[in-house]
Amino acid sequence: MSAANGIEVVGLVREYRKGPRAVDGIDLSVAPGEIYGFLGPNGAGKSTTVHVLTTLLPPTAGTARVGGFDVVKEGPKVRSIIGVALQEAALDPLLTARDHLRLQATLQSVPKSERRARADELLERVGLADAADRKVQGYSGGMKRRLDLALALVHRPRILFLDEPTTGLDPQSRTALWEEVARLRREDGVTVFLTTQYLEEADVLADRVGIIDHGRIVAEGSPAALKDEIGRPSVHAIPCDERDREAIARVLGRFGEPLGSTRDVAVRLREGVGLADIVRALDAEGLTLLDLELRAPTLDDVFLAKTGRTLEGAAEEAEVEPGRGGV
Amino acid sequence: MRRWNVVSGVAWRTLKNALTNPQILLPTMLFPLFFFTAFAGGLSQVSKVPGFDFPPGYTAFQFVFVLLQAAAFGGVFTGFGVARDFEGGFAKRLLLAAPHRSGIVLGYALAALGRWAITAALLTVVALLVGMEVGGGAVDVVGLYTLAMLVNFCGYFWAAGIAMRFRTIQAAPLMQMPVFLVLFFAPVYVPLSLLEGWLRTVASVNPITYLLETGRGFVAGDAPHVLGAFALALAFGCLFWLWSFRGLRSAEAAGA
Known part of the structure; x- marks a missing residue:
């Protein structure tokens, strides 16, 4: 499959120098317009996978195509059709939200005539209109994440990568973000690749879930099918x-x-x-x-059945095992 | 067009930060002014040393050095900003958003030039106010500022190459120290002919000496080895340009 909005990954490996295999030969495919939840504990390889798929990190082996473009050979084309909100919002504390949107729109070649209106629309949508002209250094964690999401949407991407988008958010902001992600898929047909360590998030949002542990996908399917498998x-x-x-x-x-x-x-x-x-x-x-x-049965039961550990237990294990790729 | 958008976006952001945050802009403006007043004012009697022959006077003699020094350090300070962006994670936004990543390197270069242009304008105004004489014509003046611009690019591309390889502001001494040494092992206070001993030997093979002599010649209206100086500045510019782009590749391979 190399559909315009899809993602196809075959045998993807990413090794860190002197380190372990953060991603260890994964295969996955995400259909256009699908919300794919990538679930796993800290250090499982979720973020490394996102970094490879978004062209931030070259793979050690394997192939990955995003929107029909090869992430290694056609990086510029991949970057022009994707929106990315990473785990740690990459923001400049000295710029305002409006400055960030202006910069992002310029980098993404959004036509000049549309930039202001697009910025206003996104600031309104993520609830930052009142804080638009304040420097980001005064923002709360939740405000930064919402700005990060707005930035990812500036150029109307066909595929959206969200790396643990709700980590650190209060329940209200989390629900608002879930609604926004669902709306993007429903109204704009955006394909969403979402990593999370929250079972509920994957359950509520994802059409299909891939469970990753120690760099390998241990289960994949719709949340309902996976739970049925446990039975x-x-x-x-x-x-x-x-x-x-x-x-x-x-x-x-x-x-x-x-x-x-x-x-x-x-x-x-x-x-x-x-x-x-x-x-x-x-x-x-x-x-x-x-x-x-x-x-x-819950997705945690699925994780337990596939790995012999609970997701929470695996996260604790990852914390005392810092050598594993935690990117 | 897309590449230009990246260049202009990165330059706009860097310049906006510099112009709206005094803690960023002031050091790059004040240090050259401090050096200029200290060197040109405090050491003006040096021009009376036998064998010191520079008709426009000691103020102009020092002005050229400080102009080139400000250009080089303006580039290096922009390299600091690149390192901070990598260390703080902002570079990831640029790498993810820019279809053409070479535009990021060039965007910072444009910002470095913008920052230096502000400093150079201020420095020139102050120099003229304190009575600097310029013997050269308009072409000489253009030549002097073009040469300084090339030095600015050299300083920036050198520092950016380091910044993108190490991706931490802790690499700042590595960016700054070689530039500092090269600048001060040149004939800063007196012409090369008046230097003696090992300093003269070092200064004779220091490429900055060559550029400095040409720059001072532009102010005097009698610039020596103009083609050689520009060729040298261009050659180093190209070398450091390659060095910085290899640095970008290194950052990309490491996942920034």
Whole structure:
């Protein structure tokens, strides 16, 4: 596929000098107009992949085509059709938001006659109209991210790369950004490649999700399909008395396989088991609980099933393993 | 056209920052003025040394050095800005937005020239106000400023090459020190003929000496080895231009 708005990656590898393989032979394809969620813990290789796809970093091996253009051989063409908001907003603290938009529009060759109107429109859209003439050094983290998004949209890109766009945002700003991304796809047909470590974000926004761990894609599909793959729900129990933990685990163990990595006592239920059966069994043993919850499979369950770790656990692991490519 | 948009965008942003933030512009303007007043004023008696032969006087003699020094350091200071942009991450925005990345390097070069032009104008006004005599005609004056412009490009392209290889402001001494040494191992206070010992030997092979003599000749209206000086400045300009573009490739390979 080399569709005008699509992304196609084959065998992509990126090695850092004296470092590990941050990206280790990934294949993926994103259809035009699709929102593709790239999910994984810190250091999994998400940002490195984005850097390669946006021509910021050359691949060590493999090929990648963005909008039909090869990222190595046709870098200028790729850059002219993509918009990028990186994990850390690349802003000049001494410039105002309006200055940034003017600069971005100039760099992207937006016709002079359109620049002012386009800047006003975007400032309004991201809620920065009132702060447009203030220097960025006084902006909050959320304001910087919103400006970064506006900058990525200046030249009406066909493909948008958002690298952890909601990290550090308050819930209200996060929801607003999700709505904006959904609107871009719905109304403008923009293809969105979104990296995130938030399960909810991938679940809400993405048509398809690729889960990356240690530089490799371990699962790919629509959030619903991935969860269906895991299939069965799980039951999570919090004991009233910690001393009952083992007994509760023994009882729950009769109804499914234990989920060792979770903080409560939990099992993935076998086919045909209902919550009522479990409650009766616990009651018969005289065990009391603080909470008992039946959970449908989540993307974290998918991650757990594919990697043997929870996404949260993997993130903590990445923090104590700084040698891995964390770009 | 797209490349020009990148050049003009980068230059506009760099100049806007310089013109609206005194902490950026003032040092590049004040240092040359300080050097000029200190050298031309405080050392004016040097012109009475036997064998010192420069008809327009010591003020003009020093003016040429300070003009070339301001040009070189104006370029180097712009290189500092390039390094800061890479260190702070802003360069990523430029690399991602610019279809043609060579325009980024040239945009900073245009900004360096703009910054130096402001300093040069101020320096010239001050020099004329304190009574600098100019023996050369309009062509000589154009020659002097063109030569200084080439020195500005050399200083900038040299520093930009370092900045893009190291991508940190900590590389600033590496950008500045060689330029500082080359400038001050030239006949700064007296003509080459009055220098003695190892300094004379070093100054004789220092390319800046050649440019300085031509520049001073322009002010005196009797410029020696004009073609050689321009050829030398152009050759170094091309060399450092290549050096800076290789630096850009190095930054691209490292992912900025």
